[in-house]
Amino acid sequence: MHARNALTEAGYTERIAFVVDVAQHLHAYGTTAQRLEGAIQSVSRRLSLECEPWANPTGLILAFSDPARPAGESDTTRVIRLGLGDTDLYKLCEADRIAEEVMAGHLDIPAGRAALRALDRPTSWRGKAMQVLGFALASAAVAGLLRLPWLDIGTAGAIGLLIGLLDIAAQRRPRLSEAFEAIAGLLAGGVAIAVSALVAPLNLNTVIIASLIVLLPGMALTNAMNELTSRQLVSGTARFAGAITTILKLTIGTAIALGIAEFAGFQPDVRALRPQPEWVVWCALLLGAYAFAVLFRAHRRDYPLVMASAIAGYLISRFGGEWFGAQAGLFFSALITTAAGNVYARWRNRPGALVRLPGLIMLVPGSIALRGVITLVQAQDIGAGQDAAMLALNTLMALLAGLLFGNLLVSARRNL
Numbered sequence: 001m002h003a004r005n006a007l008t009e010a011g012y013t014e015r016i017a018f019v020v021d022v023a024q025h026l027h028a029y030g031t032t033a034q035r036l037e038g039a040i041q042s043v044s045r046r047l048s049l050e051c052e053p054w055a056n057p058t059g060l061i062l063a064f065s066d067p068a069r070p071a072g073e074s075d076t077t078r079v080i081r082l083g084l085g086d087t088d089l090y091k092l093c094e095a096d097r098i099a100e101e102v103m104a105g106h107l108d109i110p111a112g113r114a115a116l117r118a119l120d121r122p123t124s125w126r127g128k129a130m131q132v133l134g135f136a137l138a139s140a141a142v143a144g145l146l147r148l149p150w151l152d153i154g155t156a157g158a159i160g161l162l163i164g165l166l167d168i169a170a171q172r173r174p175r176l177s178e179a180f181e182a183i184a185g186l187l188a189g190g191v192a193i194a195v196s197a198l199v200a201p202l203n204l205n206t207v208i209i210a211s212l213i214v215l216l217p218g219m220a221l222t223n224a225m226n227e228l229t230s231r232q233l234v235s236g237t238a239r240f241a242g243a244i245t246t247i248l249k250l251t252i253g254t255a256i257a258l259g260i261a262e263f264a265g266f267q268p269d270v271r272a273l274r275p276q277p278e279w280v281v282w283c284a285l286l287l288g289a290y291a292f293a294v295l296f297r298a299h300r301r302d303y304p305l306v307m308a309s310a311i312a313g314y315l316i317s318r319f320g321g322e323w324f325g326a327q328a329g330l331f332f333s334a335l336i337t338t339a340a341g342n343v344y345a346r347w348r349n350r351p352g353a354l355v356r357l358p359g360l361i362m363l364v365p366g367s368i369a370l371r372g373v374i375t376l377v378q379a380q381d382i383g384a385g386q387d388a389a390m391l392a393l394n395t396l397m398a399l400l401a402g403l404l405f406g407n408l409l410v411s412a413r414r415n416l
Contacts, residue, residue: 015048015109018043019049023053023080024060025119030087033057049064050064056235057238058238059081059082087296087297090299093302095116131295132161133294134291135160135164136157136161139161139210140154140160141285141291144283144287146206147274149203149276152210155192158191159208160214163187181215182249182252185251185256187253197267201273203274204268217243217247220243224236289307293358306358309340313360316333316336317362327397330363335405338359338410342406
């Protein structure tokens with residue numbers, strides 16, 4: 001009761017400022033619209049505020065009022081322009097913890113706002129180096145999961161490293177950032193073509209896709225469909241359009257690389273070969289799980305949990321697919337991962353995203369969509385990419401069904 005009184009006795013504008021800070025930080029760390037709005041409303045109620053939030057991928061509108069005052073007297077609206085969020089599991093957990101401590105009365109509102117602002121400090125050079133390493137490891141790991149030859153795995157890893165360095169450079173250069181995906185596609189296509197023409201044959205398109213795996217918007221596509229089914233029509237449509245734009249930019253870069261190679265007389269030597277034994281797949285799975293723990297910026301103590309979730313999601317999908325069919329395997333994996341994330345959130349009072357996001361990352365359909373568009377551009381024939389497009393659509397539907405029924409099976413804890 002004392003904590004409750006302390007919160008309600010804080011100034012009206014001070015309480016609003018705290019909710020706005022929480023909303024901005026949760027948005028920045030990759031929370032979907034329906035979960036973000038639910039979290040904002042939950043925090044607002046605990047602070048004795050009425051809030052009507054409206055979230056989209058690049059902004060927030062928050063309409064506040066004080067229920068203890070006459071209607072209309074205390075109405076306050078905040079319109080906040082934000083950049084696209086990026087998954088950061090450590091900061092997401094910290095923002096959630098700070099909000100919980102303020103609502104429990106363990107922190108006062110000024111201390112809570114200071115703690116949230118402390119999360120905005122720039123990434124250290126060590127953190128940036130780990131992100132670059134994560135790009136390289138993820139690309140090599142995906143190539144290993146696809147059983148590609150060693151040269152293909154090494155080429156994908158080297159391209160991933162170069163794209164990681166390009167990502168660091170783009171963070172401080174707005175113009176470079178706008179064209180980042182196209183330049184990454186150009187870089188991936190150029191290096192892969194050069195290796196296949198000058199060194200040895202490659203599974204060309206597959207190597208390009210593996211090297212670009214971190215940039216593929218598969219999670220954005222899944223989140224967009226999830227938002228649309230949750231009747232977040234504006235946010236879902238905007239996120240879906242952004243994901244399609246990313247795929248097109250990656251394809252444009254790759255197509256330019258192919259065009260330059262053809263003009264210069266380079267003939268890439270392409271082969272279809274998947275020779276790796278089963279132990280390479282298991283090693284690649286472990287490496288990929290570690291890479292995504294790094295790329296999701298999880299805290300070190302959460303690495304085992306994040307890696308276990310990624311591995312479990314892949315294995316459920318793989319063996320479920322062998323037993324019941326590919327789409328059924330994806331459905332069961334998304335269902336179990338989502339439900340497990342919600343159970344963990346309720347059990348540990350921490351964001352279920354620690355389990356949910358890693359468990360879904362190896363299932364998302366971004367690589368299938370990119371393969372379809374690249375094939376379409378290369379062949380200049382709508383029918384050439386039709387099979388990949390249908391496969392991407394089926395994958396999306398299976399994942400979406402798993403997400404919906406997973407949340408129905410075990411409800412989320414305060415939406416995160």
